[in-house]
Amino acid sequence: MPQEAKCRAPNLVVPVINVNKCEGKEDCLRVCPHGVFEMATLTAEHKAKMSLIGRLKARVHGNRQAFVMHPDACHACGVCVTACPEGAIKLVKVGG
Numbered sequence: 496m497p498q499e500a501k502c503r504a505p506n507l508v509v510p511v512i513n514v515n516k517c518e519g520k521e522d523c524l525r526v527c528p529h530g531v532f533e534m535a536t537l538t539a540e541h542k543a544k545m546s547l548i549g550r551l552k553a554r555v556h557g558n559r560q561a562f563v564m565h566p567d568a569c570h571a572c573g574v575c576v577t578a579c580p581e582g583a584i585k586l587v588k589v590g591g
C-alpha cells in the first residue's frame with residue numbers, strides 16, 4: 496500500500512496555539528489535512544491564563560478559538576503554521 500506523501504514525521508511534533516493571538520478565523524481547521532483542530536468556546540479557566548489584551552480580543556470574536564483536539568493526528572506538515580494569519584501556531588517537539 497502506498498504511503499501518504501505528507502506523512503513525514505507523525506507524532507514527533509504537536510501544534511501549539513498561542514491563545515493570546517488566536518482570533519478564531521478557522522484557517523487551521525480548513526487547511527489541516529488530518530483534522531487536528533476544532534473550534535470551541537474559551538472557558539473561564541482558559542481566560543484566567545490569558546493576557547488582558549488576549550481576553551479583550553477573544554471577546555470581540557465571541558470567545559471562540561481553535562483548539563488542538565487531536566494532537567496525535569499531526570503529521571508535522573507545517574501547513575497550519577503558514578496558514579494562520581495571526582502567527583498563533585507553532586510546532587513543538589513532543590516531550591521537548
Ligand code: SF4
Pocket residue numbers: 510526527528529530531568569570571572573574575576586
Ligand atoms: S502541522 Fe500539518 S498535520 Fe499537523 S496540525 Fe498543522 S496542518 Fe495539521
